[in-house]
Amino acid sequence: MLLKRVVVTGVGVISGMGNNKDTVWDAAVNGISGIGELTRFDSAGYSAKTASEVKDFQLSDYMRVNKRHRMDRFAQYAIASSVMAVEDAGIRIGEHVEAERIGVWFGTAIGGIESFEESFKSLQEGGYKSLYPFATTMVISNMASSQVSIALQAKGVNNCTVLSCASGANAVGDAMRVIQRGEADIMIAGGTEASITPLGVGAFCAMGAISSNPDPKVSCRPFHRKRDGLVMGEGAAALILESFESALKRGADIYGEIIGYGTAADAYHITSPASGGEGAVRAMAIALEQSGLEKEEIGYINAHGTSTLYNDKTETEAIKAFFRDYAYQVPISSTKSMTGHMMGAAGAIEAMFTLMTIKTGIIPPTLNLDDPDPDCDLDYVPGKARRQRIRAAMSNSLGFGGHNTVLVFQSVQ
Structure with missing residues (x-):
């Protein structure tokens, strides 16, 4: 088909x-x-x-x-x-x-x-x-x-x-x-x-x-x-x-195109993420494969970023495991630092933020990050928004029960 x-x-x-x-x-x-x-x-x-x-x-x-x-x-x-x-x-x-x-x-x-x-x-x-x-x-x-x-x-x-x-x-x-x-x-x-x-x-x-x-x-x-x-x-x-x-x-104004959707289960624990975020890694891999893009073409990641001890550390490990050296180059932010955790609405509003980033070329910041965890050592766009042209971006959502979901969007070609 x-x-x-x-x-x-x-x-x-x-x-x-x-x-x-x-x-x-x-x-x-x-x-x-x-x-x-x-x-x-x-x-x-x-x-x-x-x-x-x-x-x-x-x-x-x-x-x-x-x-x-x-x-x-x-x-x-x-x-x-x-x-x-x-x-x-x-x-x-x-x-x-x-x-x-x-x-x-x-x-x-x-x-x-x-x-x-x-x-x-x-x-x-x-x-x-x-x-x-x-x-x-x-x-x-x-x-x-x-x-x-x-x-x-x-x-x-x-x-x-x-x-x-x-x-x-x-x-x-x-x-x-x-x-x-x-x-x-x-x-x-x-x-x-x-x-x-x-x-x-x-x-x-x-x-x-x-x-x-x-x-x-x-x-x-x-x-x-x-x-x-x-x-x-x-x-x-x-x-x-x-x-x-x-x-x-109908001549509609287009925010962006959705080109990847990956889901994977941890099959590990009802609240704790699997070691190294291996389920999140597989979800990212599925979404990126569907998109047809290379890892280095992802210009921004909207992280799940809940401000909990285990999520932030494990999600960071997952991004490193999947993107390897490029993980240190791609800008990442947690908009939950501004919205709080909207639970079942979180993945939807974060998809919106990801699309707006692509459309406007403005990356929203991660607030309150004045003393990063040494285990969380990536570029989380701390404090202030950043202007940067983004062609394609990824949004991560990780739920209790071991549900890992990743969406990939791009500007319309």
């Missing part, structure tokens, strides 16, 4: 850094973090004191809302980012594309955890008869894709990916394959998460994976000698994937 070329023609984003693409990208270029004090709930007694929370969000800013649209925040974020992405792409469903030829594929790690907590509280206090009749549909993870489909009347392929922190990246990669096979002309793909809740944050505190640094300016510091854990983030990012021929036909 001759696979179709797939390009990205639209972007939408909701995050602690802002509620649209331009605001978020300007913040990234200027090194302005979205991390602040944890205010979503009373964090007294929690080791976590900081988070990257979405601010000033109303679903009614993006769609007409009534009672039947009651949904968890993770689905609301998915809709908002998708509406913006479709507008950014200039797509009119029914005119530029038949409803049956546009699909949706969203990822989430946790789904409607806030609704789950509220429902369980109601169950304890008043029994099952006190539950909201649609409690189930507010919790289940597929509601992001489903609600986006309903809101935008996208009637094509509709799917959901749940692969921990790699969910958003896998959703983008799998949506790409749908278009490559000719099953759709356009896919709305991305990731979403709204897990800054007592249970969501508390579980990471209990695991010891979350930063206890109370200073939001420096609590997330990937590759730093004194990093002490991730900072929770929330939000969503949506990309409009489109066949190259469809984009050309």
Whole structure:
């Protein structure tokens, strides 16, 4: 089968850094973090004191809302980012594309955890008869894709990916394959998460994976000698994937082309990465082979870079193992230093940052890296953005359970 070329023609984003693409990208270029004090709930007694929370969000800013649209925040974020992405792409469903030829594929790690907590509280206090009749549909993870489909009347392929922190990246990669096979002309793909809740944050505190640094300016510091854990983030990012021929036909503005998608399992441990990041190495190898590029043609890597002890060290080892001597030449950054860890949305927003880097020639920085870990000795673009023409770039997403996902993008040739 001759696979179709797939390009990205639209972007939408909701995050602690802002509620649209331009605001978020300007913040990234200027090194302005979205991390602040944890205010979503009373964090007294929690080791976590900081988070990257979405601010000033109303679903009614993006769609007409009534009672039947009651949904968890993770689905609301998915809709908002998708509406913006479709507008950014200039797509009119029914005119530029038949409803049956546009699909949706969203990822989430946790789904409607806030609704789950509220429902369980109601169950304890008043029994099952006190539950909201649609409690189930507010919790289940597929509601992001489903609600986006309903809101935008996208009637094509509709799917959901749940692969921990790699969910958003896998959703983008799998949506790409749908278009490559000719099953759709356009896919709305991305990731979403709204897990800054007592249970969501508390579980990471209990695991010891979350930063206890109370200073939001420096609590997330990937590759730093004194990093002490991730900072929770929330939000969503949506990309409009489109066949190259469809984009050309309607004269669309193109951010870049997706040319590689690699996935590999560690088959090692539910939380710890495999020694040397061997699963990540294989995912990078698969993605690069698909792209048809040489290692030295990758001009930038958006790292998973969680600010946890094991991830940053192991990811660095994986990049060294795969790129060898070139690992010391390629610029790398962790945008989680500004977004926090958006869990199932992380891979999607980082794909957006990677595309914007290719489109603008500006590499976003890794903030707070004033004292690098000696084991993390690569070029992480510390502190300030860098201007550099980038033709092709890679985005890494590594999830609990040993899921390794790598996407490769390039400027359109």
